[in-house]
Amino acid sequence: MQENYLAKWLSGELSEAELAEFKKSEEYASYERLKEVSSTLEAPEFNVEQSLERIKEERMGKAPKVITLNPFKKFLRVAAVIAVLLAGSYFYLNTLDESISTEFAERSEVILPDDSEIFLNAGSEVSFSKKNWDKSRNVILNGEAFFKVAKGKKFTVETEHGTVAVLGTQFNVENRSNFFEVTCYEGLVSVTHNNMETQLPAGTSFMVINGKVIDTSKPNGQQPTWMNNESSFERIPLQYVFNELERQYNIKVKTENVNTDLLFTGTFSNTDLNMALKSISTPSRTNYKVEGDNVLFYAGNTPQ
């Protein structure tokens, strides 16, 4: 019997003689049965379609397997980060409010997007949103400013003492600590103070000192006097006059034996300190002494 005859028998490769000999052997019946039963064996289920679907999904994910060797890759990555940061900060800064301020002894003019003008007196600050200007003409004011508002939608000035709303006009708003004054020079201005709305026609003022609304006389001229480098007061406590003097000249005012509640009516120059000091001391019957940036107002005899 040839080598591996069992394998040959199974594949039908035995010669007739060999087959006859094998059939005579006693184990032939066993092998015949083994051949017969093993032909009914089945492997576990395998779903060809489902498996092919899985392959196709995986293939999708791997299809564009292209590795590019790009020497600029690193540079581009850095450039992309910078570009994102620049764009981000540009948009961020754009949303921030525009803010303009003046120091003491300084004045400034602001042109708004609609050509309205704001003149800032010394020691003042305005801020507004350039981006939203078309939607709402709103300015936040700290200090004193004169507004020339172009005709258009409602224009509002917010201060901590109240809100001033206009349509198109010229007016002055002074918003200092414990002092709030709005003067209308043209058109109609609406002032809201403590939820009270007051209509100010041209040539009228609205003044609040220490929380009290005070009647004022009609303003002179077409614009506030400070626009002409003068500060004018009518029945204003001396303290606020001194405060204004400090702002206009960037000096420190001290007083000795002076009643700062006295009402002062008068004008001082914003350009000539000596003239201004005389303008204040003469009607208030006080004396003054200048030492560098300090000015002392005193009553009676010269102090030591």
Added chain:
Amino acid sequence: MSNVCEDQVFSSLFKAHSKTVFNYIYYKFGNEEKANDAVQEAFVKLWENCAKVSPEKAKSFVYTVANNLYLNVIKAEKVRLKYAKSVDDQSSNLSPEFLMEEQEYKKKLDNALGALPENQRTTFLLNRIDGKKYAEIAEMEGVSVKAIEKRMHLALKSLREQIDGI
């Protein structure tokens, strides 16, 4: 010229060989999940190398990949196989004794298959279940036809010995 990268060619190759790859790995390790993964792995590799592998070489390529995948990695489990219901089983004129004996025999065959060395079992089952010729099995296993015949001979011999209790 057909190209394995073409969807149709790839699909027909898959349909022709995936089942045998699955069975092949299953006969080796007795683990259906691993057999399924091997099919995926083998054909994904084929796809990735579709430009380099000709359709004629694709068959041995997938068997080689599937075979190498678990080389020395997993432990073989018991191969569980089913038996097709033969026509005889349905006829009622078979004695209960005969049916019992039949069951008994299948159980013995199962155990004997489990006891076979992996390469003998794989060869035997590829031939008996998938009807693969010795030459085909030799190609899949990367050995000579003679080696496959040897395995087959030994497989038959030890299966009979186990079943007959020699």
